[in-house]
Amino acid sequence: MSVLTKQAPGAAATIAAGPPGRRKQGSPRRRNQRSGYLFLLPWFLGMLFTIVPFFASLYLAFTDYNLFTEPNFVGLANFQAMAEDPRLGQSLKVTFIYTFVSVPISLAVALLIALVLNRGLQGLAIYRSVYYLPSLLGGSVAIVMLWRYIFGNEGIINGFLGLFGIAGPAWVTDPNFSLSTLIVLNVWTFGSPMVIFLAGLRQVPTMYYEAASIDGASRWRQFRSITIPLISPIIFFNLIMQLIGSFQTFTQGYVMSGGTGGPADSTLFYNLYLYQKGFTEFEMGYASAMAWLLLMIIAIFTAINFIASKFWVFYDN
Amino acid sequence: MKKTATTGFSRRIFLGAAVTAAGFALSGCGGGNPPAAGGPVELNFVYWGDSNRAKMTDAAIRIFEEKNPGITVKSEYQDSGPYADKLATRFAGGNPPDVLAMANRSLLEYAQRGTLADLKTLPELNLDKVPDTVLSRGEVDGKLYGLATGVTTIGMVVNKAITDQAGVAIPDDKTWSWDDYAKFATEVTQKTGGKVYGAGYDVSTETGPILLARQRGEDFYTEDNKLGVSEDTIREWFQYSVDLRNAGGYPPAGFFEQIGGSAAQSYLAKGTVASQIIPINNFKAYNEAAGGNVVLLRMPGETTEKRRGYSADPTMLWSIAAKSKHPKEAAKLLDFLTNDSDGAAETLTQRGVPINPDVAESITAKLSPGDTAFVNMMAAIQEDELPPAYVYPKGASVVADTLKQLATEVEFGRVTPADAAKTFIEKSNAAINK
Numbered sequence: 009m010s011v012l013t014k015q016a017p018g019a020a021a022t023i024a025a026g027p028p029g030r031r032k033q034g035s036p037r038r039r040n041q042r043s044g045y046l047f048l049l050p051w052f053l054g055m056l057f058t059i060v061p062f063f064a065s066l067y068l069a070f071t072d073y074n075l076f077t078e079p080n081f082v083g084l085a086n087f088q089a090m091a092e093d094p095r096l097g098q099s100l101k102v103t104f105i106y107t108f109v110s111v112p113i114s115l116a117v118a119l120l121i122a123l124v125l126n127r128g129l130q131g132l133a134i135y136r137s138v139y140y141l142p143s144l145l146g147g148s149v150a151i152v153m154l155w156r157y158i159f160g161n162e163g164i165i166n167g168f169l170g171l172f173g174i175a176g177p178a179w180v181t182d183p184n185f186s187l188s189t190l191i192v193l194n195v196w197t198f199g200s201p202m203v204i205f206l207a208g209l210r211q212v213p214t215m216y217y218e219a220a221s222i223d224g225a226s227r228w229r230q231f232r233s234i235t236i237p238l239i240s241p242i243i244f245f246n247l248i249m250q251l252i253g254s255f256q257t258f259t260q261g262y263v264m265s266g267g268t269g270g271p272a273d274s275t276l277f278y279n280l281y282l283y284q285k286g287f288t289e290f291e292m293g294y295a296s297a298m299a300w301l302l303l304m305i306i307a308i309f310t311a312i313n314f315i316a317s318k319f320w321v322f323y324d325n
Numbered sequence: 326m327k328k329t330a331t332t333g334f335s336r337r338i339f340l341g342a343a344v345t346a347a348g349f350a351l352s353g354c355g356g357g358n359p360p361a362a363g364g365p366v367e368l369n370f371v372y373w374g375d376s377n378r379a380k381m382t383d384a385a386i387r388i389f390e391e392k393n394p395g396i397t398v399k400s401e402y403q404d405s406g407p408y409a410d411k412l413a414t415r416f417a418g419g420n421p422p423d424v425l426a427m428a429n430r431s432l433l434e435y436a437q438r439g440t441l442a443d444l445k446t447l448p449e450l451n452l453d454k455v456p457d458t459v460l461s462r463g464e465v466d467g468k469l470y471g472l473a474t475g476v477t478t479i480g481m482v483v484n485k486a487i488t489d490q491a492g493v494a495i496p497d498d499k500t501w502s503w504d505d506y507a508k509f510a511t512e513v514t515q516k517t518g519g520k521v522y523g524a525g526y527d528v529s530t531e532t533g534p535i536l537l538a539r540q541r542g543e544d545f546y547t548e549d550n551k552l553g554v555s556e557d558t559i560r561e562w563f564q565y566s567v568d569l570r571n572a573g574g575y576p577p578a579g580f581f582e583q584i585g586g587s588a589a590q591s592y593l594a595k596g597t598v599a600s601q602i603i604p605i606n607n608f609k610a611y612n613e614a615a616g617g618n619v620v621l622l623r624m625p626g627e628t629t630e631k632r633r634g635y636s637a638d639p640t641m642l643w644s645i646a647a648k649s650k651h652p653k654e655a656a657k658l659l660d661f662l663t664n665d666s667d668g669a670a671e672t673l674t675q676r677g678v679p680i681n682p683d684v685a686e687s688i689t690a691k692l693s694p695g696d697t698a699f700v701n702m703m704a705a706i707q708e709d710e711l712p713p714a715y716v717y718p719k720g721a722s723v724v725a726d727t728l729k730q731l732a733t734e735v736e737f738g739r740v741t742p743a744d745a746a747k748t749f750i751e752k753s754n755a756a757i758n759k
Contacts, residue, residue: 074438075413075416075417075438076416076417076435076438076439076440077438077439156582160582161579161580161582177579178578178579178580178582180582181579181580181581181582181733182578182579182737183733183734183737183739184737266406267406267410268726268729268730270729270730270733271733271737272730272731272733272734272737272739273730284726287410287413287414288409288410288413288722288726289722289723290413290434290438292417
């Protein structure tokens with residue numbers, strides 16, 4: 009049991025500490041810290057490339073920068089304009105619906121499939137890969153194009169419905185359905201939370217289940233009282249990552265609508281609108297202000313989640 | 326150490342990961358480096374189009390390079406969507422191309438931000454043969470920022486193979502009205518048993534309502550760069566498509582998935598619609614894609630409305646970046662593209678009828694029947710005097726997007742044509758007057 013607890017950090021410390029006995033090593037805590045920073049090094053290096061645009065965009069958010077001429081400071085004008093921009097409201101609506109519908113569903117599906125796979129199937133590695141594959145592809149242009157065809161008027165979905173005499177709607181071009189089509193695409197890419205769930209499930213000691221069985225607990229009871237609490241940090245992690253990811257959705261909306269956010273702004277994701285503002289309407293100051301609003305929104309939702317997590321996430325350390 | 330199992334995750338990891346992920350939301354774009362000077366001049370020349378257009382353009386460029394030793398041309402082409410995006414980032418990064426193709430609706434977005442050169446200040450570019458009506462389409466405040474690559478207009482193409490089989494006569498396009506077109510389209514749908522829709526034009530492209538506005542005595546865009554079209558005309562434009570759909574002549578909502586794509590992907594080529602509005606410089610491609618029995622017609626309403634709606638419009642415009650390091654050489658290339666018959670012999674009417682009449686004349690013998698039909702129609706519509714047309718104002722790309730969005734809302738019955746027209750005028754005025 010205790011091996012399980014400290015396995016990963018211990019292994020890391022061994023690598024990071026270097027040849028033993030060269031000089032006096034710090035406390036295990038110090039060593040752990042050092043190895044921690046070593047693991048964070050790629051992130052720090054990457055940060056060098058994002059830190060400049062990061063602060064540049066903060067400055068530009070308060071200017072009328074139009075890409076071509078020198079930016080002029082305009083105070084809060086961009087933020088005031090945002091409050092009155094109906095398309096901004098529409099883009100927030102699209103993004104919120106997308107996030108709050110697709111994230112819970114895709115997490116539920118991911119957990120369900122992970123539970124099934126965790127029961128020790130033959131050829132687990134193959135299933136795992138098969139279910140993970142969409143995650144690698146889902147954000148790609150090619151898959152969104154493929155999705156367009158699958159859901160197209162002559163696509164296999166409507167072809168299948170046609171077998172039963174049902175005339176399917178125009179999934180892609182009808183503004184009443186286009187966003188649902190993208191939500192289905194997002195749910196389909198449940199692979200990466202699934203793999204993380206699977207890793208978590210494998211670390212739940214079987215002795216708990218054995219003990220619970222002896223006490224006569226049902227499967228459902230075991231799932232609720234053992235599995236869920238023990239993997240709750242992982243559910244939390246997946247929830248946060250999926251939320252952040254879907255708030256930032258761009259490719260799906262861009263490719264599906266040919267960059268317009270159409271039909272009728274029904275797939276106008278926040279980031280897509282931001283992009284249009286910056287690069288087709290040349291209002292980069294406004295687009296920068298939008299980026300900061302998105303950061304605020306993500307930060308608020310993440311903060312809410314962290315606060316709420318105190319009541320349902322179970323940390324054992 | 327507590328003797329219990331954990332999953333090895335901690336709060337700190339979550340916070341770090343979450344902040345990292347959120348940080349990516351804010352990264353923007355970088356800049357580019359200016360090319361090194363010295364030695365022979367290399368011009369960067371960019372345009373949008375397909376591989377066929379590129380092949381013809383490359384052939385012309387080779388002739389230019391032969392005629393102008395010391396200048397090499399590095400050209401790039403893309404589809405129009407990504408082209409527009411890339412162009413914006415290149416200008417923003419301070420690394421614009423020297424010579425570039427510009428859409429009518431984007432010209433003033435760029436020009437009024439000081440990014441384009443005034444072509445009249447470049448003596449290497451000879452504009453003597455270019456008609457004033459063409460110059461005015463790239464001009465604002467007496468400065469010329471864009472020069473038409475050629476002229477074209479819109480027309481109605483009808484697949485005669487379908488109408489013959491259905492036994493529907495095509496009305497005389499010199500005198501047909503919008504009502505005649507609606508009757509014709511509805512009849513085609515009926516007589517083909519609904520297999521083919523009579524009409525399949527794109528409601529959301531601005532060239533249609535621009536023509537209708539002119540026929541109704543309005544300028545869609547006025548001489549002083551404002552929106553001139555009336556709410557009533559836009560309502561009429563939307564209402565016409567709704568009525569035509571209700572009558573059966575136009576396909577149901579959601580039928581068109583990728584309207585406005587290439588000729589080969591068009592619904593005319595697929596044979597699911599019998600007629601479509603196209604920029605007529607593409608007639609040859611549509612005719613070939615749809616089986617070779619396509620006829621090119623004038624737009625309806627040219628004699629039945631208040632006045633003529635047609636105008637000879639720039640297919641696209643050539644511009645030179647204000648920041649070009651080689652404005653002389655860039656002007657030479659533009660002069661070649663405009664006034665050189667040898668170059669035009671390669672590009673033919675790919676970007677519209679050449680604007681220099683002598684050049685246009687010199688290539689007539691080399692044209693295929695499809696292109697000849699296009700050139701003849703361009704000449705025929707200009708025989709009568711046409712009302713003047715003006716450069717698209719700044720904000721025209723927002724107008725185009727607004728039209729597209731509202732056309733879909735109307736298509737699916739989410740707003741009435743009257744409400745859509747009202748919104749269109751409000752949003753367009755806001756974008757143009759900003």
